Amino acid sequence: MKYLFIICSALFMLSCKKEAVIDQTLKPASPITQNELVLTKEQLKSIELSTVKMEKKQVSGTLQLNGKVDVDPDSKVSISSALGGHVKSVRVLPGKSVKKGDVIVIIEDNQFIEIQQDYLTTQAQLLSAAPNYNRQKELNISKSTSDKLMQQAETEYKSLLAVKNGLEEKLRLLNINPSKLSAGKIQRSISIVAPFSGIVSHVNVNKGKYVAPSDELVELINPQGLILKIKVFEKDLPKIAIGQNVTVFTNGNEDTKFNAKIVTKGNSILEDGSTEVIAKVVNLNSELVNGLYINALIDLENIDAFTLPEDAVVSFEGKNYVFEQIASGKFRMTEVQTGTTNGGWVSIQNHSSLINKSIVGKGAYALLMALKNKTEE
Structure with missing residues (x-):
């Protein structure tokens, strides 16, 4: 045991001396x-x-960059009501997928009833105004009636026709079909529906709230419009070209890759020396959501x-x-x-x-x- 201690001590001293020599050498x-x-x-x-x-x-090689998922402005829609009213029901939640035509919000108000009444009243008045105008035209041709009476009949008919057409367009904005409207089918509420299939990103109303036509009720995103905003520094910008392929993956799942293609290059440099390059997602996947941070790999050609x-x-x-x-x-x-x-x-x-x-x-x-x-x- 004594000899073992002596040997270990000698080895330790030799190691320390060697390290000192190396340190002195450098x-x-x-x-x-x-x-x-x-x-x-x-x-x-x-x-x-x-x-x-x-x-x-x-x-040749691969340029690794960072970016963020965003949405093409044309694919992000703020849905509102054509006319103000009180929210009767909210049928969606943020993150929910909806199909085109699905009801999102139901709104009710007295003015919806008044518009339908005005349309039906105008339609009824036209039933007598149109024949009267045609009769006055025929009589005026044979000079059996004065021009004044014919003109009055024409003015009444065309005014009612204009009012009817205007009310029809208002009804369509309210998602009410004018051809199916009758005195026995007047409704006090209207349904706000999805204009396309997409994902609800924000819901800004609740039941009972009064909303004006300028208020955003719901924000709807079309997944087909997902884009990538990739941060590129000035020194790497010459390596980027429109049409280049981009391989995308998230921090949480590096094994799942998505494909994208560069569609625009930034034309201004920010204070930190970077600019934004926009890439369009090719193969959509539910893992890519608005606001998600991503990694982008760009294959570079031989230069x-x-x-x-x-x-x-x-x-x-x-x-x-x-x-x-x-x-x-x-x-x-x-x-x-x-x-x-x-x-x-x-x-x-x-x-x-x-x-x-x-x-x-x-x-x-x-x-x-x-x-x-x-x-x-």
């Missing part, structure tokens, strides 16, 4: 600036390091780009960097904006200042650790 010999460091020949020997230059390659090997790009605190060799043993860290990654190569967006420069490939991560140690001292 410490820069001469701190210069926050993004530069110089290593001695001995330190360089301890790091397996190689340099490369940017290469122009054709790259010419300046690239570096993946191991040349290192990440630190959410940003990407490369190390340029500016002299023997002297390196400068530069921030880069990366694009798509394909076949072990990553495209560099801000490549102009790095063309023909010697960039550290293998060993870039060791330089990052060394620079990080320098800044912490």
